[in-house]
Amino acid sequence: MQITRLVVGPLQVNCYIVADEKSREAIVIDPGDDGQKVLAAIREKGLSVRYIVNTHAHFDHVGANKQVKDATGAEILIHREDDALLGNTAGQARMFGMTTPASPKADRYLTHGDTVAVGDITLKVLHTPGHSSGGICLAGDGVVFTGDALFAGSIGRTDLMGGDLMTLIGSIKEHLMTLPDDTVVLSGHGPGSTIGEERRENPFLSAQSGF
Secondary structure (H helix, E strand, C coil): CEEEEEEECCCCEEEEEEECCCCCEEEEECCCCCHHHHHHHHHHCCCEEEEEECCCCCHHHHCCHHHHHHHHCCEEEEEHHHHHHHCCHHHHHHHCCCCCCCCCCCCEEECCCCEEEECCEEEEEEECCCCCCCCEEEEECCEEEEECCEECCEECCCCCCCCCHHHHHHHHHHHHCCCCCCCEEEECCCCCEEHHHHHHHCHHHHCCCCC
16 A cells, blocks of 8 residues: 655645555545645656545545546545535535535445545545545554544544534544554644553543553
C-alpha cells in the first residue's frame, strides 16, 4: 500500500491517495480542495483512480470531488446518511463565510462492513456516526483512515448537523478502539497517531469508562 498525504484547502484537510503499487490503481480519500494539486500527484505517480471516498460530506472534505471525478472518471462513494450534506455543500460553506464547488451525486453508497478494493488493497468500511450521520472510517493493512471521527489527541466536533457526542464516543469505542494498538491512525486533519496511543493519551477517551 502506497499512501500519499496532501494537505488541502483553507481548513487544512488531509487528502489521502491510496495506491496499489503493482496495479497502480488508487483510491482518493477526501479530496476537499486544491483539485489541481491532487491531480498533479496522481499524474506524477502514474495512477489510475477508481474511487473517490468521502469519509463524510462536510464541504471541506468534498470540495474537489467534481474536479477529480471529471479528470479520472472515478466513482464517488459515501454513506447514504450523508447524501443530504453532499447535496448542500454551498450552504455548508456559507456558514463559515466560504464558497465551494458543488459535488456530483454519489455513484454508490457504502454501508458498514462493505469493502473498497483496488489491486491487492482492501479497505473495510466502518460506519462511525457522531461527527456526521454518515461518517465512515476505512481500515485495512494496519492502517485506519478516520476522517473527522478520531484525531491525534482529540475527536471530531459534534455541534454540526448530524453530530452527537455520545454517538461519536460509542462509534469510536465499538469500531476503532477494538482495532490492534499498533494500527496507524490517519485522520482528516492534523498528524497521525496509533490506536494504542489514543487509547492511552486521548483525553476525550480516557475519561470514558471501558477504554
